[in-house]
Amino acid sequence: xxxxxxxxxxxxxxxxxxxxxxxxxxxxxxxxxxxxxxxxxxxxxxxxxxxxxxxxxxxxxxxxxxxxxxxxxxxxxxxxxxxxxxxxxxxxxxxxxxxxxxxxxxxxxxxxxxxxxxxxxxxxxxxxxxxxxxxxxxxxxxxxxxxxxxxxxxxxxxxxxxxxxxxxxxxxx
Amino acid sequence: xxxxxxxxxxxxxxxxxxxxxxxxxxxxxxxxxxxxxxxxxxxxxxxxxxxxxxxxxxxxxxxxxxxxxxxxxxxxxxxxxxxxxxxxxxxxxxxxxxxxxxxxxxxxxxxxxxxxxxxxxxxxxxxxxxxxxxxxxxxxxxxxxxxxxxxxxxxxxxxxxxxxxxxxxxxxxxxxxxxxxxxxxxxxxxxxxxxxxxxxxxxxxxxxxxxxxxxxxxxxxxxxxxxxxxxxxxxxxxxxxxxxxxxxxxxxxxxxxxxxxxxxxxxxxxxxxxxxxxxxxxxxxxxxxxxxxxxxxxxxxxxxxxxxxxxxxxxxxxxxxxxxxxxxxxxxxxxxxxxxxxxxxxxxxxxxxxxxxxxxxxxxxxxxxxxxxxxxxxxxxxxxxxxxxxxxxxxxxxxxxxxxxxxxxx
Numbered sequence: 001x002x003x004x005x006x007x008x009x010x011x012x013x014x015x016x017x018x019x020x021x022x023x024x025x026x027x028x029x030x031x032x033x034x035x036x037x038x039x040x041x042x043x044x045x046x047x048x049x050x051x052x053x054x055x056x057x058x059x060x061x062x063x064x065x066x067x068x069x070x071x072x073x074x075x076x077x078x079x080x081x082x083x084x085x086x087x088x089x090x091x092x093x094x095x096x097x098x099x100x101x102x103x104x105x106x107x108x109x110x111x112x113x114x115x116x117x118x119x120x121x122x123x124x125x126x127x128x129x130x131x132x133x134x135x136x137x138x139x140x141x142x143x144x145x146x147x148x149x150x151x152x153x154x155x156x157x158x159x160x161x162x163x164x165x166x167x168x169x170x171x172x173x
Numbered sequence: 174x175x176x177x178x179x180x181x182x183x184x185x186x187x188x189x190x191x192x193x194x195x196x197x198x199x200x201x202x203x204x205x206x207x208x209x210x211x212x213x214x215x216x217x218x219x220x221x222x223x224x225x226x227x228x229x230x231x232x233x234x235x236x237x238x239x240x241x242x243x244x245x246x247x248x249x250x251x252x253x254x255x256x257x258x259x260x261x262x263x264x265x266x267x268x269x270x271x272x273x274x275x276x277x278x279x280x281x282x283x284x285x286x287x288x289x290x291x292x293x294x295x296x297x298x299x300x301x302x303x304x305x306x307x308x309x310x311x312x313x314x315x316x317x318x319x320x321x322x323x324x325x326x327x328x329x330x331x332x333x334x335x336x337x338x339x340x341x342x343x344x345x346x347x348x349x350x351x352x353x354x355x356x357x358x359x360x361x362x363x364x365x366x367x368x369x370x371x372x373x374x375x376x377x378x379x380x381x382x383x384x385x386x387x388x389x390x391x392x393x394x395x396x397x398x399x400x401x402x403x404x405x406x407x408x409x410x411x412x413x414x415x416x417x418x419x420x421x422x423x424x425x426x427x428x429x430x431x432x433x434x435x436x437x438x439x440x441x442x443x444x445x446x447x448x449x450x451x452x453x454x455x456x457x458x459x460x461x462x463x464x465x466x467x468x469x470x471x472x473x474x475x476x477x478x479x480x481x482x483x484x485x486x487x488x489x490x491x492x493x494x495x496x497x498x499x500x501x502x503x504x505x506x507x508x509x510x511x512x513x514x515x516x517x518x519x520x521x522x523x524x525x526x527x528x529x530x531x532x533x534x535x536x537x538x539x540x541x542x543x544x545x546x547x548x549x550x551x552x553x554x555x556x557x558x559x560x561x562x563x564x565x566x567x568x569x570x571x572x573x574x575x576x577x578x579x580x581x582x583x
Contacts, residue, residue, distance in 0.1 A: 025514040025515065025516070026277055026278070026280070026514065026516050028515075028516060028517065030515070054404055054405075055404055055407070055409075056407060057517075057519065057526060057528055057545060058517065058528050058530060058543065058545035060530055060541075060543040060545075062515075062532055062540070062541045063541075074515070074530065074543075076517050076528065076530065076545070078519075080404065080418065080420050080425075083425045083426060085426070085517065085519070087515075087517065106405065106407075107405045107406055107407075108405065108406050108407030108550060108553060108554070110553060111549065111550075111552075111553040115549075128188075129188065129189070131185075132234075133233065133234060134233065134234040134237040134582060134583075135234060135237065136234070143239060143242055144241060144242055148242075150242060150243070150246050
């Protein structure tokens with residue numbers, strides 16, 4: 001049996017209520033996990049001697065605004081002994097954008113969770129050091145949210161040079 | 174958007190340093206962002222007890238350019254240009270991983286000739302990237318001449334990239350479905366010339382460093398990390414293999430035709446700075462082997478898929494084919510749509526696992542692009558590696574992780 005199928009079976013056996021769906025697309029399997037069970041699911045996948053998903057390859061999020069549930073946190077796990085990827089998806093509603101940290105299972109989740117917090121404003125409950133990592137500490141807003149504008153700077157030509165110059169925030173006396 | 178003043182209090186940051194720092198027994202020192210040994214704009218807040226590093230707090234984001242956000246506003250093909258700019262020493266490899274993700278998402282096949290040329294160019298880029306790493310790493314450890322030799326050879330590789338794409342660094346040469354164009358006639362002699370020349374040059378570098386007692390003193394038993402810890406902290410690539418973990422994505426999850434080539438995965442035993450050096454030096458030799466095999470077996474044929482829904486037709490067809498004109502117009506104005514769904518593709522960059530998570534929503538623009546970059550992962554292991562070492566060793570440790578800040582901050 002394929003290792004991914006076995007992982008899904010083991011997860012379903014141990015925590016049936018926490019796995020509402022399993023999606024397959026282009027040969028990749030994504031297990032949908034309820035937020036409160038994510039740390040437990042990761043621990044199970046890492047410690048089970050038949051699976052040993054010991055490497056957290058990536059951790060990111062997607063914003064589906066204005067749909068609900070608005071966010072999905074994506075965990076990309078890899079098993080170095082078995083050489084297989086497995087994805088976990090945690091859907092989150094915009095009213096409760098909170099998920100427990102998995103720092104206790106994979107230490108390197110620390111910065112990845114900080115990045116998701118920085119870019120999407122998703123809170124990781126129990127995180128040891130949840131600060132912004134890429135944006136400046138006093139930044140307002142979360143840039144990768146879909147309702148956050150991209151922003152442009154208007155190109156200066158001779159005809160609009162003065163107009164743009166007037167709007168520039170020069171230092172005041 | 175309303176701007177409000179955000180204050181950061183001492184209490185919020187107190188947990189990052191030890192209690193001695195608050196009593197003034199240890200010293201807090203800024204290293205960077207403009208420090209030559211941080212290889213870019215990396216700021217390290219160091220807590221020092223004399224010369225010893227008690228705590229090291231990396232502060233990144235100085236090179237954050239919002240590439241992921243920008244890519245969401247562009248078509249799949251336009252966004253390709255931005256991938257070059259993330260890891261600016263592995264430009265071809267970034268194009269490759271992004272194109273692999275698109276090809277997986279829309280199920281697009283690539284002709285064998287394009288695959289082979291992709292492999293040649295990615296491996297040459299790997300050598301070029303390792304040369305910059307070796308040059309700066311040696312320079313940090315006060316070996317000035319190695320820097321000059323490495324940049325001399327790197328120039329040969331950049332010339333080859335220029336022959337293919339017209340650009341030395343930001344090539345954007347690999348495109349979804351193949352390559353931008355076929356390689357010109359000068360390509361093969363230039364690569365063969367490099368293959369003839371380079372093995373002797375690696376020996377030259379090794380003569381300068383490998384048995385040099387000064388170099389060994391500065392690198393042996395510095396920043397030792399066990400294989401298990403390295404996996405836990407997300408190290409990948411040469412930094413992980415130096416700790417003895419046999420994991421190379423080119424072998425483990427073969428992509429882009431790498432399974433056709435014979436090469437070995439060099440491993441270290443001690444997981445220190447010196448072993449990371451040895452592993453990377455050996456990797457350059459293995460890359461040469463791959464390039465040699467790919468060049469010897471370079472198949473003839475087209476370099477772009479003929480699936481016109483995704484790959485633009487050649488210009489010559491536009492004059493006499495109505496259908497080609499329509500495809501050309503559609504692809505260059507609107508772009509091609511990708512189905513709803515997500516894929517994750519990982520490739521071995523010179524630094525480690527470079528992953529691309531790509532999600533489509535049925536439209537012509539990527540709904541979400543995420544790059545899992547090795548430098549970001551490696552930087553968060555820096556505090557663990559640096560603990561207890563001297564400031565001078567910290568310079569060697571940063572060098573041995575081979576970080577690129579454009580890669581970490583994106």
